[in-house]
Amino acid sequence: MKLNDKQTEALKAFAPQIESFTKPALIWVYALLIPMAIAAYALYVQVAEGHIVTGMRDNVVWGLYIANFIFFIGISYAGAVISGILHLLNVEWRKPIIRVAELITVIATIIGPIYILLCVGRLDRLHHLFIFARLQSPITWDVLAITTYLVGGVLFLYLAAIKDFAIYRDATELKLQNWRRKLYKVLALNYQDTPEQKKSIATSMNLLSIMIIPLAIIVHSVLSWIFGMTMRPGWHSTIFGPYFVLAAIYSGTGVLIIAMWIFRKVYRLKDYLLDKHFIYLGYIMMVLAAGYGYFTFSEYLTDWYSSEKWNSEVIDKLFDLNQYGWYFIFANFAGVVLPIFIVAIPKLRTPNLITIAASFMVLAMWVKRYLIVVPTLESPLFPMQDTRIEFVQYSPTWVEWALTAGGIATFLLLFTLASKFMTIIPISEFESEKHA
Amino acid sequence: MDSKESPNTRRDFLKLGTLGALAACGSACSCSSGASHEHKEVGKKVRLLSPDGEMVEIDESHLRHANHSVVSREEARIGIPGKKFVMVIDLAKCKNARKCVSACQKMHHIPEDKEWLSIKLMKDSEAGSPYWFPKTCFHCDNPPCVKVCPVDATFKRSDGLVLIDNERCIGCKFCMAACPYSTRVFNWDEPEVSPTVAALSYSPETSVPSKVGTVEKCDFCPDMVREGKLPDCVTACPNGVFYFGDENEDVVSNGDETIRFSQIIAERGGYRYAEDLGTKPRVYYLPPRDRIFPVERGLDGKSDELKERYKDILNPEK
Numbered sequence: 073m074k075l076n077d078k079q080t081e082a083l084k085a086f087a088p089q090i091e092s093f094t095k096p097a098l099i100w101v102y103a104l105l106i107p108m109a110i111a112a113y114a115l116y117v118q119v120a121e122g123h124i125v126t127g128m129r130d131n132v133v134w135g136l137y138i139a140n141f142i143f144f145i146g147i148s149y150a151g152a153v154i155s156g157i158l159h160l161l162n163v164e165w166r167k168p169i170i171r172v173a174e175l176i177t178v179i180a181t182i183i184g185p186i187y188i189l190l191c192v193g194r195l196d197r198l199h200h201l202f203i204f205a206r207l208q209s210p211i212t213w214d215v216l217a218i219t220t221y222l223v224g225g226v227l228f229l230y231l232a233a234i235k236d237f238a239i240y241r242d243a244t245e246l247k248l249q250n251w252r253r254k255l256y257k258v259l260a261l262n263y264q265d266t267p268e269q270k271k272s273i274a275t276s277m278n279l280l281s282i283m284i285i286p287l288a289i290i291v292h293s294v295l296s297w298i299f300g301m302t303m304r305p306g307w308h309s310t311i312f313g314p315y316f317v318l319a320a321i322y323s324g325t326g327v328l329i330i331a332m333w334i335f336r337k338v339y340r341l342k343d344y345l346l347d348k349h350f351i352y353l354g355y356i357m358m359v360l361a362a363g364y365g366y367f368t369f370s371e372y373l374t375d376w377y378s379s380e381k382w383n384s385e386v387i388d389k390l391f392d393l394n395q396y397g398w399y400f401i402f403a404n405f406a407g408v409v410l411p412i413f414i415v416a417i418p419k420l421r422t423p424n425l426i427t428i429a430a431s432f433m434v435l436a437m438w439v440k441r442y443l444i445v446v447p448t449l450e451s452p453l454f455p456m457q458d459t460r461i462e463f464v465q466y467s468p469t470w471v472e473w474a475l476t477a478g479g480i481a482t483f484l485l486l487f488t489l490a491s492k493f494m495t496i497i498p499i500s501e502f503e504s505e506k507h508a
Numbered sequence: 509m510d511s512k513e514s515p516n517t518r519r520d521f522l523k524l525g526t527l528g529a530l531a532a533c534g535s536a537c538s539c540s541s542g543a544s545h546e547h548k549e550v551g552k553k554v555r556l557l558s559p560d561g562e563m564v565e566i567d568e569s570h571l572r573h574a575n576h577s578v579v580s581r582e583e584a585r586i587g588i589p590g591k592k593f594v595m596v597i598d599l600a601k602c603k604n605a606r607k608c609v610s611a612c613q614k615m616h617h618i619p620e621d622k623e624w625l626s627i628k629l630m631k632d633s634e635a636g637s638p639y640w641f642p643k644t645c646f647h648c649d650n651p652p653c654v655k656v657c658p659v660d661a662t663f664k665r666s667d668g669l670v671l672i673d674n675e676r677c678i679g680c681k682f683c684m685a686a687c688p689y690s691t692r693v694f695n696w697d698e699p700e701v702s703p704t705v706a707a708l709s710y711s712p713e714t715s716v717p718s719k720v721g722t723v724e725k726c727d728f729c730p731d732m733v734r735e736g737k738l739p740d741c742v743t744a745c746p747n748g749v750f751y752f753g754d755e756n757e758d759v760v761s762n763g764d765e766t767i768r769f770s771q772i773i774a775e776r777g778g779y780r781y782a783e784d785l786g787t788k789p790r791v792y793y794l795p796p797r798d799r800i801f802p803v804e805r806g807l808d809g810k811s812d813e814l815k816e817r818y819k820d821i822l823n824p825e826k
Binding site for chain 1: 657
């Protein structure tokens with residue numbers, strides 16, 4: 073495949089990234105293997121001894137795992153924003169960041185459902201989900217939606233990468249092992265940059281980006297309906313679908329900003345990931361923060377104002393500083409106020425500060441997911457009248473924390489490996505200045 | 509003990525061992541010493557109280573177990589034809605004797621800390637006075653748990669019962685989150701049951717044996733009902749709190765008296781708990797009016813642990 077001047081230049085700049093593992097990169101990978109090994113042991117303990125090793129009990133039947141599940145599926149929306157919405161609007165500045173966004177989507181969509189599996193008491197019967205599938209159950213909706221979404225995400229990532237695979241295949245100056253060149257050859261599907269090939273990739277990507285928007289809305293809606301369809305206070309809310317979708321796009325944008333900041337630093341991509349990318353994404357984050365804040369406000373205001381007894385039990389827990397009050401304040405301060413504040417004030421609108429705001433926001437969004445799951449389950453309709461403290465109040469055990477850390481480590485590891493396999497910025501998207 | 513030698517032995521009364529326990533469940537367990545020669549002797553002796561009031565010791569294999577029509581998992585999904593089971597719980601008579609709880613645990617071979625049937629101390633309003641409230645599964649006609657099950661492991665039968673097939677359950681616990689009454693319990697670890705119980709053939713109608721990683725709950729003892737007997741909680745209650753019967757026949761019985769279902773509901777102001785949730789429970793409560801026992805009687809002779817459970821209601825100031 074013929075490269076233009078910009079592409080040649082970019083390929084040269086990115087060659088070190090994909091050619092080899094530097095020593096720090098290797099250390100990083102090995103460091104990630106430690107939490108993963110601990111998680112593997114925790115998983116073994118959980119499978120061998122049963123869910124008794126977790127903090128979950130008959131009242132709080134779901135805990136950290138489900139919060140992680142919502143969180144990971146949430147951040148997978150990074151790709152939905154960029155590849156869906158920005159692609160359709162043909163926003164030019166999105167091009168350098170589509171790969172990071174799509175990688176987040178695919179990797180998070182792989183990790184997220186693992187946490188659902190960790191909640192399942194009988195992993196040996198998972199096939200029942202298919203052979204006895206009941207369409208009435210929101211879990212079946214989730215199985216269908218998430219698998220479709222994952223396929224969509226992988227396809228999008230792949231379609232956008234075919235041109236790049238062809239470039240790696242043909243770039244003789246790249247120092248690649250033979251097996252990798254062969255693999256790129258297979259993955260490039262004999263792409264030769266002919267007009268027909270160009271067109272068919274463009275058409276497919278347009279189609280996919282149209283499909284990925286409703287798909288993304290469906291995925292987090294049905295996820296929220298796992299909660300919304302029950303009669304539990306704090307869950308049984310008509311706005312849960314849109315609330316979750318917005319929260320997902322929001323946290324996805326946050327993770328995208330963080331990932332860009334890290335890659336810019338590690339791979340020295342200041343010439344490619346520009347300040348303007350951070351600022352534009354900062355704007356998107358701010359708008360989403362406002363929308364998310366509005367949803368949060370209307371959700372809790374209505375529950376608090378009407379003060380229906382069962383609802384109030386949950387609200388009281390969230391507002392009580394001796395219970396979940398501080399978490400609730402943090403979730404809303406870091407999750408709503410801080411990002412708006414940082415982006416709204418021109419002096420603070422720098423890549424570093426935007427990234428810091430995004431980091432706090434992503435953490436706050438995780439806390440928020442925990443606050444959605446746990447306090448509600450700690451507020452059953454009947455008084456618990458149980459003297460076993462672990463049945464009354466949920467507190468995660470080391471097994472759950474280890475598997476949480478393991479999931480994050482796996483996410484980072486897959487991301488690192490992916491960045492060694494393909495350039496973090498699509499080479500093929502560089503357009504020659506002569507034509508421009 | 510080989511399961512072949514003990515066909516359909518689901519209620520393993522032998523495990524209970526003590527004379528007292530056997531006397532308590534005497535009506536449900538019959539023995540025929542020496543009569544069944546087809547059984548091989550297993551060498552383990554059991555002491556029993558004979559019908560003449562004598563204490564006898566017989567080989568375990570000679571014990572014939574009451575019941576036990578263990579229907580298949582497929583049959584258990586259908587329900588008993590023509591029936592519409594209903595329960596009436598008379599709150600005016602309950603004094604937290606907890607015989608129902610222990611009978612249920614014995615019957616289903618579940619440990620003491622697992623309560624399919626639990627007794628709450630309820631207080632409806634600030635001015636109201638507390639009363640004891642036995643809580644079974646409500647076997648709702650519009651069951652939120654059944655709706656959400658992704659694999660049809662919990663199901664509604666034609667006779668009104670909501671049961672669980674613990675050989676199909678994947679343990680996602682969605683039904684537990686969906687049930688507003690906290691009825692369901694989960695086997696967080698491997699249930700501790702004797703090898704005899706573990707070898708029993710499972711049916712959703714018996715709910716025995718429990719399995720790790722699956723959900724279980726009060727089943728209204730359909731295997732007993734199939735034989736025309738009352739569920740164990742009903743017969744175990746010393747105060748006749750529980751009435752069980754068939755809504756189609758319009759009769760319910762607590763073992764001592766049999767009454768018209770519609771009549772008692774009409775006369776005594778029977779109600780269903782949290783009617784506004786729209787779940788349509790099959791359990792009706794008679795309001796705790798003209799109570800036979802003062803509420804404190806429910807704590808007489810109870811362990812500190814049990815007293816601790818209800819402290820929020822009994823000492824609301826603290």
